[in-house]
Amino acid sequence: LKSGLLQEGQENSREGGAVAVVAAAAEAEAEKKSKVVVCARCHSLRHYGHVKRPDAEVLLxxxxxxxxxxxxxxxxxxxxxxxxxxxxxxxxxxxxxxxxxxxxxxxxxxxxxxxxxxxxxxxxxxxxxxxxxxxxxxxxxxxxxxxxxxxxxxxxxxxxxxxxxxxxxxxxxxxxxxxxxxxxxxxxxxxxxxxxxxxxxxxxxxxxxxxxxxxxxxxxxxxxxxxxxxxxxxxxxxxxxxxxxxxxxxxxxxxxxGHQLTSRLTPEEQKLVQVRKEMRPRTYRIKAGQSIHIGGLVRLDVEDLTVGSIYVTVWASPLVPLHMGKTENAESMMKDHFGLQLQPPIGQKRVKELGKWVRKQFKVSGNSWDANTMDIAISGLGWYGIGLKGEAVLGLWTYDGVDVVPRSSLV
Ligand code: GDP
Structure with a gap:
């Protein structure tokens, strides 16, 4: 809150900073008597006619x-x-x-x-x-x-x-x-x-x-x-x-x-992750022993399969690159490419800052190629849609504390 509220007439519009002022509430009159503190949204509404200024990052x-x-x-x-x-x-x-x-x-x-x-x-x-x-x-x-x-x-x-x-x-x-x-x-x-x-x-x-x-x-x-x-x-x-x-x-x-991945990204990284236009699917047909990365944020491994392959559709911002490859190379991908070719995070230093890299395991069974069997959603990022006829064991890797939610499929 300290950083979110400023003194009368002051305005802070630096990126990631708070935009807030002490309101010139009843203008000069109130100014003399007492200083009224309002939050950024009140201020925006009063001065710009919006509940929030679109360019404002409010850190409260x-x-x-x-x-x-x-x-x-x-x-x-x-x-x-x-x-x-x-x-x-x-x-x-x-x-x-x-x-x-x-x-x-x-x-x-x-x-x-x-x-x-x-x-x-x-x-x-x-x-x-x-x-x-x-x-x-x-x-x-x-x-x-x-x-x-x-x-x-x-x-x-x-x-x-x-x-x-x-x-x-x-x-x-x-x-x-x-x-x-x-x-x-x-x-x-x-x-x-x-x-x-x-x-x-x-x-x-x-x-x-x-x-x-x-x-x-x-x-x-x-x-x-x-x-x-x-x-x-x-x-x-x-x-x-x-x-x-x-x-x-x-x-x-x-x-x-805190369980949304976006909450730990920098404003620059958030811009890559936030979805702005109608989402478009990116679909892969993959086998056991293969993995799909979403930037340097998440990785899905097909650990075991009772059938030849499964369909995995990624629903996420098109600005985040995907990578499909062998699971055995996944560790070197992380070491050499996270923060560089696989962004966000932006910069290799940020990989450590995002936290411990942890795995959750899911057992999935399905009976159709046409419709997705289930989604695995990653809070603040998007989801993998899984389509399979048979049974699969999947490993989902991301940063500790980010919610990973298996759910019935949306699309
Ligand atoms: P708030 O923090 O909940 O008040 O969210 P905002 O109203 O500031 O919106 C957050 C972001 O989502 C902004 O970039 C908006 O332009 C965008 N946004 C809000 N509503 C819609 C919508 O209906 N469709 C799309 N595509 N974007 C939206």
Whole structure:
């Protein structure tokens, strides 16, 4: 936080640094009396009309939603809470705010008995919002399948009986699904509800809230305004003019997910990894004893196979090079090429900085070449889609602490 907040009038726009100022809130008047601290997003909204300045890298400590908002979620007399759980379509499992989802599930469960007895406990509800849908190869996907898949992944992520009041597939960049989402949120929030938008950093929350605000502004002629919320020191922002007179929309700071590979990359490395356009598959047919590297970040080994070969499709940013070769050469690839030909990381020194290189093993069995049997997702990077008819033992190598998630296939 120290590095995230600056003194009046100061602005820090160096890359990787924080852009934040002490607001010239009630301008000269307030200036004289006291100095009001607002976070970068409040400042951006006020001065640039966006929830976040697109060129800004905001370095703030992680936001503890569970501690800051948890106690307000189910109040016996208060208004209903609605939590918008945002997850990035291109990195669903890495970006899904699972601790918050679990909190909503557990809070609802804990108060369910009251509610059944007719006590006026307002159960919090959750809506899953899958962002950046335009990054998926949408022409070859059925929206119903993506919907069901996302719902199942959200439940798996929450690790609890998460009841969703809705699932929305959106693209703020294309305007897909934004109006439906706004209408549904208004309906669920009712006249006096409180709506909390929650998501990992870079999930597309600012872009979505701006799109929602534009959508609602077009109807009401109102402009988006904001106010820092007392007691939530790390910049929960109330966004006015979106939900009507009494219902409130709160924008919460982006969550820092240490299990996402992106969270340990430099801004320059992140640019290579972040997916910007519709994802394109890169498919290999490989045998036992062969490996596929994704940059210097991950490696998949086919350790054992009951059939001749399997299909492996890599879904990741096209700016990250792939390498297919013999597993017996994999160690020398790491030593000689990681950080150089195989980037990111950028520079061999960074390889050590990213942590210990560790392996997880997966046993996969499938009965079709045509459809992928399963995905192995690497949080913050992308996924391998595996297609096979038979059984395989796969080894997945990456840096310690990065989540590796086997899941039913998306594409
Ligand atoms: P935040 O950190 O959650 O507020 O995320 P931002 O709204 O700043 O978005 C992070 C990155 O994702 C930016 O580069 C956006 O341009 C990009 N982005 C956001 N929404 C979309 C979308 O709907 N589609 C695509 N393709 N990119 C998006």
């Amino acid at each position: 400590p992680d936001f503890d939603f569970v501690a800051a908002v948890g106690p307000r979620l189910a109040s016996p007399s208060g208004a209903r809470s609605l939590v918008l759980l945002l997850a990035d379509a291109s990195d669903f499992d890495g970006s899904f705010p699972r601790a918050v989802a679990r909190l909503v599930a557990v809070t609802s469960e804990a108060h369910h008995a009251d509610w059944k007895r007719g006590a006026p406990s307002n159960l919090p509800r959750a809506v899953l919002v899958v962002t950046k849908l335009d990054l998926l190869p949408t022409p070859s996907l059925s929206p119903d399948d993506v919907h069901a898949w996302a719902q199942a992944r959200a439940r798996a992520g929450a690790g609890a009986d998460l009841q969703l009041a809705g699932v929305h597939l959106v693209s703020a960049a294309r305007g897909w699904g934004v109006r439906d989402l706004l209408n549904h949120v208004r309906e669920l929030a009712g006249a006096r509800g409180k709506v909390w938008a929650v998501g990992a950093r870079n999930v597309g929350k600012s872009t979505l809230l701006n799109a929602i605000a534009r959508c609602s502004g077009a109807e009401s002629g109102q402009t988006l305004t904001e106010a820092p919320v007392p007691g939530t020191t790390l910049g929960v922002i109330r966004v006015d003019g979106v939900l009507g007179a009494q219902a409130k929309l709160f924008d919460t700071p982006g969550l820092l997910h």
